[in-house]
Amino acid sequence: MATKGKYHSAKIYVPRDVRKTLGLEEGDEIEFSIVDEHEARILVKKVDADQKLLELLHRPRRLGIKGKLTREEIYDFV
Numbered sequence: 787m788a789t790k791g792k793y794h795s796a797k798i799y800v801p802r803d804v805r806k807t808l809g810l811e812e813g814d815e816i817e818f819s820i821v822d823e824h825e826a827r828i829l830v831k832k833v834d835a836d837q838k839l840l841e842l843l844h845r846p847r848r849l850g851i852k853g854k855l856t857r858e859e860i861y862d863f864v
Contacts (some may be wrong), residue, residue, distance in 0.1 A: 813838045 792799040808830050815831040843855060
């Protein structure tokens with residue numbers, strides 16, 4: 787599969803069909819290995835649901851909550 791993406795403002799944009807084929811999801815890690823001067827190999831490292839949840843709880847501002855959540859606040863919410 788040959789397809790094009792874009793590099794703009796220090797970000798790499800991966801085309802939708804490539805994301806779908808690779809099974810990329812929010813939070814997955816992408817590892818680049820340089821093959822030669824103009825070629826790289828991409829490895830997708832899946833992040834499991836528990837790890838995603840812990841990351842969100844560790845940085846609650848991404849959830850729209852100011853400050854850190856206490857364990858009691860988390861359980862009260864659930």
